Amino acid sequence: MAYSTESFYTGTYSPLSPEYGELFTGYRVPFQRIGATTSIQTANQIAEVSARLSEGVRVVELQPIQPEIFESIPKEHFKEIARLTKLTGAEPTLHAPIIDPAGFTGERIDETARETAEKYFNMIIERAHELNPNGNMPITIHATAGLPQTVAPKPGEPLEGDYIHVIDRETGSIRLMRREKRLDLKTGKEILLDPVQQIQEANKRIWDSQLGSLAYEKEKGREYIETGAIIAPVYHEVIEGKIKEEELLPEQRNALSYLTAGKAIYDQIFSQLKISFNEAMRCWPEEKKKEYAQEINQIKKNIAEIESTRLMEENPIEAVKKCDQIFSTFKSLIKKAPPQQYVFSTDFALEKTKETLSNVALNAFKKFGEKAPILSIENVFPGTVFGRAEELAELIKASREEFVKKAVKEGISESRAREMAEKMIGATWDVGHINLLRKYGFPKEAVAEETKKIAPFVKHVHLTDNFGFNDSHLAPGMGEVPFKEILKELEKAGFTGKEIVEAGGFVMQFKTSPTPYILEALGSPIYGMEMQPFWNQVRGIYGIPGVYAGGYGMMLPEQHFATYGAGFAGLPIELGGTMPGKGQRFAGAPME
Structure with missing residues (x-):
């Protein structure tokens, strides 16, 4: 008769494996480089910053991304946040309100709207400088507020698709052109006309x-x-x-x-x-x-x-x-x-956006010099202009060149202007946004490849997870974003900036802090020496049981404290306390 030995799952991971953990992404990030965001729904950013600092976070990104919320923050609050972060040794960053820098209003690109956006960004820069007057703080600016890309993303050749988006220069209105079909005389088959043609x-x-x-x-x-x-x-x-x-x-x-x-x-x-x-x-x-x-x-x-x-x-x-x-x-x-008269939406947006960004950057440099904030341009969704790495890189290069031309006219040497352009204008790479390429049929390898193209321009990173279809803003490790591959590409390019976790969707749905999950997903060191043990190993090393999403039921019941108090003195004598017991033996005699 054959015998077999089986073991039961204990709810922990083997401490012999350095890669264990349900959420661990396979890439380690020190906690001091990881940042958290404030709520986008309130102007009380002081309370939000204080709450993030209480979690031990050292980098806090203010995210009043709605203009009306941003303008409801009193100017004294920014100064108070600066004092608070200085006292705690933390660093603030800012996500600017979502305003289209090209002047896109939802139906058309309007020059008046672009000029208004430029003035608005100048105001944001001036207010943001109060958060960190002595440093080059990144200010994240969305590359667009939703202007459609010329051709929707599709695996294969660029500019494939049944429709192209164009802009009428005279009216600024956006127009959807159906791709024309022509008869190929060689094959006798209908083919789509090249968009440029x-x-x-x-x-x-x-x-x-x-x-x-x-x-x-x-x-x-x-x-x-x-x-x-x-x-x-x-x-x-x-x-x-x-x-x-x-x-x-x-x-x-x-x-x-x-x-x-x-x-x-x-x-x-x-x-x-x-x-x-x-x-x-x-x-x-x-x-x-x-x-x-x-x-x-x-x-x-x-x-x-x-x-x-x-x-x-x-x-x-x-x-x-x-x-x-x-x-x-x-x-x-x-x-x-x-x-x-008709131009591709991406080309027209590039022309207008580089004008806005170069003007804002030059204005910031003239006011604050070496201590001017950094304009960090964020990729929005694939399918919108500058949603892909090559387009975003082209925007950054064009904006820098425009900055140099204008700075030279102002009497600044070209070498100095180029140095400041590269320092002040870069990219915020949102890994959750680029992962939405997956819904167009792209494999996860394409997401890492996009990162490789943009990596030399990246000044700031937004870490968030999803499943490739909706920007659900889960904590890292909870979806299918290939963090390991993305972060390795950034490391190869020498990126050393801050990595801000945007997990607002998780917080909204589950009403709990994502910080413990973030520490495990990014394998941060428990201690400051940046060596073992790591947070994703803590269960196996210290015997802490697994984290169960369903919870553990009632813990530390309220009735216990109401009866015995919070200290040992309230326990019965037989349990080491001083209170005489009130129970009885089976015979009915008191337990004393």
Whole structure:
């Protein structure tokens, strides 16, 4: 008969294994680098900071991310928080209210909204400086408030997808374009048109339509002008009243009416040409303006000549010739370089956002110099602009370059400007946000790969967990974010900044502090020497039983303390106390 020996699960982990623990992510982070956030729902940030400090946290990120909450915080509170953190040896950071730096209002990108956002960020910088006047405190700014990315993320080739988001430069409105299909003559199959080619064709159609309408009106106006040309020798006398219309021959009166009608048409053509030219100038990038400067200057010269000499009034036939020259030059220019009235949403957002960020950074540098806060730009969700690593890196590089250009104009040396640009403008990498790539079909390896691309620019990190579909803000280790791979990529790039745990979703649902779970998930050392033992080992080493989500039932029941008090003196004599027992033996005699 065969015998077998089985053991029961004790609720702890083997102390011989350094990797054990249900929540342990496989990567260790010292507790002094781990930060916690305040509540986003209250302006009483002093109480929130005090509560985080009471948990032993040394880095506290204020997160009044709603503008109305942020503006409800009295200015004295920021100074008091600065004193509180200084006394406790803690460090504050700040998450700015969510304002779109490009001026996106939900339906369109508006320049007035962008200018307002810039002023708002300047105010935030000034207030935030009071939290840490002597250091370069990171201020996290969302890269967008929700402007859709040009093409939704999809595994495979970039710019795949059935729709593309574009912005109309003239109105700032966002438009969803369905990808056009074309017949591939080689295979006989329908293929999606390349997005770059599609938007070029859309822009070409806009300008072809405008110029086509003008060409039709021009031909009609020219016909009228040519028919009325016989009145030209006496046109001035008629206009000035020296010759009355009644004195004209019938054919001259007829010619005058044609000339007047032709002049009215060309007045409209000239006005429309000026409008179209100004639109084109707004749409052409600077490099195109430089490349075609000769043609552009010729158009400007002819427009100025017609306007300054009142040529259309005094000599309409000569004015028509000038107008035709403008049209011909403009048409040729449009054919060579169609202005981009429709642009990819990501490209337009880049243009506007770098303007805001560079201006805010320069303003902060001029006010606070070396002690200016850091603008740390956070990736929002995949599917929005700058939600991917390459786009966010491009925004940071473009903002730095814009900062350098403006700083040099202010008299700062280029080397100094570049040094400050790299110091003051960087990224906040939100690992929970980038993990949402998973819902588009990307594997977890893609999340680590995204981190590798952005790692050289990262100044600050937000740690939060989810399952790849919703930004649920669980504590690390409770979802499927690949923390080990992400944090290793950041380590390779030399990242030494603060790592703020955003676990507000966990706190809201379970009404308890996430700190013990965070310590276990990130394997922090129990003592300050940054060596064993670690928090994820504490159960096995000290025999502490497992943490059960269902709880242990009633512990330390209230009735016990009501009967015996909180000390040993209230216990019966037979248990070491001083109170005589009130119970009885089976015989009924008192226990004394």
